[in-house]
Amino acid sequence: MLVSVALPLPLYQPLTYTVPDDFAERVAVGSRVVVPVRGRKEMGFVVGDGARRDGVTPKPLIAAPDATPVIDPALLSVCKWVAEYYVAPLGVVLRTALPAALTGADSPTPGAKTRRLAVLKRQLPTLIERETTFARAKRQREVYDLLESLGGSAPVELLQERMAFSPAVLKAMAGRDIIEIREEVVSRDPFAARGTPADAKLSPTAPQRHAIDALSRGEPGKVFLLHGVTGSGKTLVYLDLLRTLVNERGKTAIVLVPEIALTPQTVSRFRAVFGDKVAVLHSALSDGERYDAWLALSRGEKRIAVGARSAIFAPLQNLGAIIVDEEHETSYKQGEAPRYHAREVAIVRAREQGAVVVLGSATPSLESWTNATSGKFQLLTLPDRVGGGRLPNVRVVDMRIPKGQPPPKPATTSEALARLVLSEPLEDALRVRLERKEQSILLLNRRGYSAFIQCASCGAVEVCPNCSITLTYHRSPERLVCHYCQHAEEPRTKCRECGGVVLRQRGLGTQQVERILAERMPAMRIARMDVDTTSGKWAHADILDRVAQGDVDVLLGTQMIAKGLDFPNVTLVGVVDADVGINLPDFRASERCFQLLSQVAGRAGRGPKGGDVFIQTRVPGHHAVVCAVEHDYERFVKQELTGRHDPPYPPMLRLVNVVFSGVREEQTMQLSVDSAEQLRAMLARGAADVAIVGPAKCPIERIKNRWRWHFMLKSANARQLTKVARYLAEQLPVPGKGQLRVIVDRDPVSLL
Numbered sequence: 184m185l186v187s188v189a190l191p192l193p194l195y196q197p198l199t200y201t202v203p204d205d206f207a208e209r210v211a212v213g214s215r216v217v218v219p220v221r222g223r224k225e226m227g228f229v230v231g232d233g234a235r236r237d238g239v240t241p242k243p244l245i246a247a248p249d250a251t252p253v254i255d256p257a258l259l260s261v262c263k264w265v266a267e268y269y270v271a272p273l274g275v276v277l278r279t280a281l282p283a284a285l286t287g288a289d290s291p292t293p294g295a296k297t298r299r300l301a302v303l304k305r306q307l308p309t310l311i312e313r314e315t316t317f318a319r320a321k322r323q324r325e326v327y328d329l330l331e332s333l334g335g336s337a338p339v340e341l342l343q344e345r346m347a348f349s350p351a352v353l354k355a356m357a358g359r360d361i362i363e364i365r366e367e368v369v370s371r372d373p374f375a376a377r378g379t380p381a382d383a384k385l386s387p388t389a390p391q392r393h394a395i396d397a398l399s400r401g402e403p404g405k406v407f408l409l410h411g412v413t414g415s416g417k418t419l420v421y422l423d424l425l426r427t428l429v430n431e432r433g434k435t436a437i438v439l440v441p442e443i444a445l446t447p448q449t450v451s452r453f454r455a456v457f458g459d460k461v462a463v464l465h466s467a468l469s470d471g472e473r474y475d476a477w478l479a480l481s482r483g484e485k486r487i488a489v490g491a492r493s494a495i496f497a498p499l500q501n502l503g504a505i506i507v508d509e510e511h512e513t514s515y516k517q518g519e520a521p522r523y524h525a526r527e528v529a530i531v532r533a534r535e536q537g538a539v540v541v542l543g544s545a546t547p548s549l550e551s552w553t554n555a556t557s558g559k560f561q562l563l564t565l566p567d568r569v570g571g572g573r574l575p576n577v578r579v580v581d582m583r584i585p586k587g588q589p590p591p592k593p594a595t596t597s598e599a600l601a602r603l604v605l606s607e608p609l610e611d612a613l614r615v616r617l618e619r620k621e622q623s624i625l626l627l628n629r630r631g632y633s634a635f636i637q638c639a640s641c642g643a644v645e646v647c648p649n650c651s652i653t654l655t656y657h658r659s660p661e662r663l664v665c666h667y668c669q670h671a672e673e674p675r676t677k678c679r680e681c682g683g684v685v686l687r688q689r690g691l692g693t694q695q696v697e698r699i700l701a702e703r704m705p706a707m708r709i710a711r712m713d714v715d716t717t718s719g720k721w722a723h724a725d726i727l728d729r730v731a732q733g734d735v736d737v738l739l740g741t742q743m744i745a746k747g748l749d750f751p752n753v754t755l756v757g758v759v760d761a762d763v764g765i766n767l768p769d770f771r772a773s774e775r776c777f778q779l780l781s782q783v784a785g786r787a788g789r790g791p792k793g794g795d796v797f798i799q800t801r802v803p804g805h806h807a808v809v810c811a812v813e814h815d816y817e818r819f820v821k822q823e824l825t826g827r828h829d830p831p832y833p834p835m836l837r838l839v840n841v842v843f844s845g846v847r848e849e850q851t852m853q854l855s856v857d858s859a860e861q862l863r864a865m866l867a868r869g870a871a872d873v874a875i876v877g878p879a880k881c882p883i884e885r886i887k888n889r890w891r892w893h894f895m896l897k898s899a900n901a902r903q904l905t906k907v908a909r910y911l912a913e914q915l916p917v918p919g920k921g922q923l924r925v926i927v928d929r930d931p932v933s934l935l
């Protein structure tokens with residue numbers, strides 16, 4: 184028998200192996216097998232029948248650990264779609280879809296509890312070695328195979344769950360030096376510790392009722408966009424739908440949230456209603472715990488998987504619904520191969536298994552909104568806040584300097600410089616909160632790395648004439664450069680619009696703002712939350728806990744804190760500089776900024792004390808600012824879509840970002856230039872309607888000592904785009920020097 188095996192390696196074609204008679208009964212499509220490849224052993228996945236090729240003698244596979252396949256046909260077909268669409272090797276996709284304990288990866292996590300771990304000490308690579316070593320110890324051989332299939336190490340309890348054997352077997356193997364038994368540290372489960380709140384069942388409002396009815400009658404594969412303003416009770420709709428589907432109709436469901444650590448309240452509500460039917464898949468689970476959850480879901484012991492992005496691959500049968508909460512969030516896109524978007528995978532999986540999809544958001548992505556207005560998705564709207572909640576007062580602070588008044592130079596007083604960061608109204612509001620013992624949140628739109636030129640008087644910014652994105656300021660040689668098409672020009676000293684003085688703007692660091700705050704208000708207890716202070720897995724939750732306990736007066740951070748805005752004692756939110764986000768060299772910069780400001784404007788001041796929001800900006804008339812302040816999503820979309828026509832950007836067409844990186848800049852640039860040239864010649868011959876923009880330096884020119892260049896492919900024709908992307912990923916010649924790499928990112932969510 185020949186089988187086709189997909190491997191988690193940069194191999195786009197599966198390899199063919201023969202199946203020894205011993206394993207014949209255990210090998211089926213979807214089961215794992217251990218195979219020899221390039222002189223090593225790898226865990227692969229059987230994806231179909233193998234084909235004999237001339238002159239190639241297939242090798243036999245080495246082990247077949249699964250009594251039943253780990254991937255069912257429906258999930259396999261979803262994984263095949265991911266591999267095809269996102270141009271990734273199928274084996275890599277399958278590895279992503281399964282818990283690490285099943286794919287050989289090993290990543291212990293820190294924590295309190297310990298447990299016993301069995302680790303292989305001796306490798307027996309050939310069948311003959313195994314035959315002789317275990318000639319009189321059949322059980323030991325089985326344990327060896329199992330352990331090997333689990334990547335060479337596994338918790339003892341996990342081994343015993345998968346196979347019945349006496350503890351003496353392990354002792355004997357340890358005695359023969361085949362394995363050793365170690366203590367492994369197990370991380371805590373913060374959700375177990377949080378406990379389960381009682382289910383306070385609320386009655387739905389009329390719009391909620393309407394949405395619940397439409398969803399529970401939804402045809403298999405149907406996609407709904409649930410557009411509900413902040414505080415309109417989307418979670419209640421999800422819960423009621425799942426009550427019908429899971430409790431009454433015996434179905435299962437997947438609930439995706441952007442990040443578990445930042446959404447403990449949503450997770451708690453699902454646990455409150457569905458109790459131990461829910462498996463929460465979060466990043467702090469150890470490999471063993473993750474495997475346990477996977478097993479419980481695949482056996483039907485748990486019926487609802489709640490988790491971030493990768494929970495879309497939860498092994499559920501009889502799937503009734505997939506909910507994607509905050510569907511516009513960029514964290515649904517994976518940043519490494521396979522670069523899938525969980526929302527798109529949800530749609531494909533629902534079609535495959537006859538489930539409905541619910542995409543929920545107060546500020547839907549333009550892609551989903553366009554699909555809803557064209558009739559591809561069904562739109563459901565929750566127009567009102569439940570319980571008559573008040574929206575906070577949102578105030579725009581105009582940071583422009585009146586014409587004629589010179590902007591402060593670095594030599595002027597620190598008072599004047601601080602005023603560029605912290606306006607008088609915002610500072611006064613902070614002082615009032617400090618006196619009243621209320622809390623404040625200060626939001627920096629993003630850690631700044633992209634400098635741009637902005638008029639101090641009218642707020643005008645220089646943009647690329649070809650690409651409509653902000654030109655980035657470069658110091659030497661002094662130039663304004665487009666990071667899409669490489670257009671370059673001399674920076675002006677006077678504003679093109681009003682003749683005012685132009686200033687170089689660069690995003691402020693959280694540390695700078697922290698220092699200014701500390702200087703001006705020494706009594707203030709400040710907590711900073713950014714990538715530097717949140718490297719630990721639960722650091723976010725820990726900082727938010729301190730805010731909840733009242734140990735912090737001001738929480739200062741990047742946009743990640745916007746998700747934690749549900750504190751009754753927070754009565755002030757300040758957006759320090761809205762312009763940095765608006766002017767990032769990314770065509771989605773305005774959309775992201777609008778989403779962030781809306782979230783802030785809609786969620787602040789939820790407690791009985793109400794709240795104020797201050798947005799500091801030099802472009803108070805920008806549609807992202809105006810529409811967020813007025814809570815007017817539809818007006819924003821209308822204006823933003825107009826700007827995506829010429830030059831065209833998604834959702835008008837589709838995009839692939841091709842990123843080249845290497846340790847030497849010259850080589851990296853050369854590769855991107857050569858590749859673009861070669862591709863252009865090819866496209867000219869093939870008449871494919873795919874356009875190339877670039878190459879140019881990436882807006883973030885260097886990451887971890889690697890230089891980065893990119894070009895973009897644009898097309899309305901998805902199939903053509905797949906063809907070109909596949910060619911780039913699979914066949915583009917990449918020189919072996921300078922550690923050059925090419926990344927093909929389809930439907931990128933960030934172009935930085």
Ligand SMILES: [Zn+2]
Nearest residue numbers: 638641678681
């Ligand atoms: Zn101006």
Ligand SMILES: [Zn+2]
Nearest residue numbers: 647650665668
């Ligand atoms: Zn350009």
